[in-house]
Amino acid sequence: MKFFRRSLISTISLFVGIGYTFAQEEVEIQVNNTANLQDDFLCWNPIPARIRLLEGQQESRRVKIGFESSAEGEVGFSRDTGVFPDASTIENTSEIELLLPGDGSWVPFFVSGTQATKIENVSMSKDVLIVANDSDSNNLVAQLPVMVRVRKDAESLTQAEQEIFLQALAELHGHNRSVGHGRNYIKYAEAHAVAFRNGIHGGDIGFPLFLAWHRAFLLSIERELQEIDPRVTIPYWAFDSASSSIFTENFMGVVGLPGEASQFEVKFSPTNPLHGWVVNGSGSLRRIRNGNLDLSIRDDSFVTYVDSLADLILEEGATEYRGDEAENGINSRIEDRYHNGAHSYVRGWLTTLSSPRDPMFYLLHANVDRAWAEWQAKYDRFDPNDPASYPEQGAFPGDDGPSSRWPKSSYQNDIMWP
Numbered sequence: 001m002k003f004f005r006r007s008l009i010s011t012i013s014l015f016v017g018i019g020y021t022f023a024q025e026e027v028e029i030q031v032n033n034t035a036n037l038q039d040d041f042l043c044w045n046p047i048p049a050r051i052r053l054l055e056g057q058q059e060s061r062r063v064k065i066g067f068e069s070s071a072e073g074e075v076g077f078s079r080d081t082g083v084f085p086d087a088s089t090i091e092n093t094s095e096i097e098l099l100l101p102g103d104g105s106w107v108p109f110f111v112s113g114t115q116a117t118k119i120e121n122v123s124m125s126k127d128v129l130i131v132a133n134d135s136d137s138n139n140l141v142a143q144l145p146v147m148v149r150v151r152k153d154a155e156s157l158t159q160a161e162q163e164i165f166l167q168a169l170a171e172l173h174g175h176n177r178s179v180g181h182g183r184n185y186i187k188y189a190e191a192h193a194v195a196f197r198n199g200i201h202g203g204d205i206g207f208p209l210f211l212a213w214h215r216a217f218l219l220s221i222e223r224e225l226q227e228i229d230p231r232v233t234i235p236y237w238a239f240d241s242a243s244s245s246i247f248t249e250n251f252m253g254v255v256g257l258p259g260e261a262s263q264f265e266v267k268f269s270p271t272n273p274l275h276g277w278v279v280n281g282s283g284s285l286r287r288i289r290n291g292n293l294d295l296s297i298r299d300d301s302f303v304t305y306v307d308s309l310a311d312l313i314l315e316e317g318a319t320e321y322r323g324d325e326a327e328n329g330i331n332s333r334i335e336d337r338y339h340n341g342a343h344s345y346v347r348g349w350l351t352t353l354s355s356p357r358d359p360m361f362y363l364l365h366a367n368v369d370r371a372w373a374e375w376q377a378k379y380d381r382f383d384p385n386d387p388a389s390y391p392e393q394g395a396f397p398g399d400d401g402p403s404s405r406w407p408k409s410s411y412q413n414d415i416m417w418p
Ligand SMILES: [Cu+2]
Pocket: 339, 343, 355, 365
């Protein structure tokens, strides 16, 4: 871990988590090439970043970019050589030195997470600070808070990790608030229902948004959960292997087998923060279990077949987001041959247009997102400007445009609902 020399006041600010915007007005750093702080979250993939001298400085300066960390999260830096870094070219050093031109033009680089924050040490959101120090004076000239989190396998969460997640979810839901039983929460379900009409499914006929929309949606929910508790990430339900601890009364709830009295109504233990989960005046949370939860849903003859993730990714033809034939692209494969079967397995609220009413939605889709990430890692599909990473480059061409095959918000530079 690298600790840089810094002033007392900025050290205080790191640990009490207040204002990062004082004093260092000389240099600006942006992650994701926007001033928006809402996109400054890191995982292992390289994210474009840039740095520049602010106005009024005519002389170029050399700066060292590094990081400080209060909970063991770490990041690595790579130079921008004109090509998007892949597994063999990424540098990921804990410090890089760059020359900033006196005219204030941006100098691009890449940043990636290299070690996740230790959640037992987390007391605040954005616990890693990217810092820039003047190479000559060693003075701090810029800083930008980011954070590095990883999502874990829901099946192997510790009890403490389960509780942190459930508590934050119940808080988001509003169950314990005066606003009433999930009245506030309905907006998440409605967002999916409305977006549904805008082409967030249908990868088999070429609609591109399935993976991308759900990733953005999960990230925005995850940010809200982290506002409630910065230790939270959404765990994933690895639904192509057996799950013995997820569908239990203490975690995500359980329904009986077909024929049993409790076969539709999800039961939670009275101490589970999800106990009594209803959404906007609905009845109890409903699922219909098709099979034996001790088995992998792939092995269970009752249910829709779910292909193995390894097969989907390795199979010939899945090197592009959308292949020549849509069903050969990874977007359609994951949707049709991986994700759909998981929804059908849980059924109940999870097979309605407002499927996020069932909180299993997040665990299911965290696994869908993991599948996409595995594929991205295998084929180096992190460059957003590469059509193999995402086929609809640029912005929506307009209703009459030659390639406006897909609804507005399907294109790289569009804004997605909501
Ligand atoms: Cu889904």
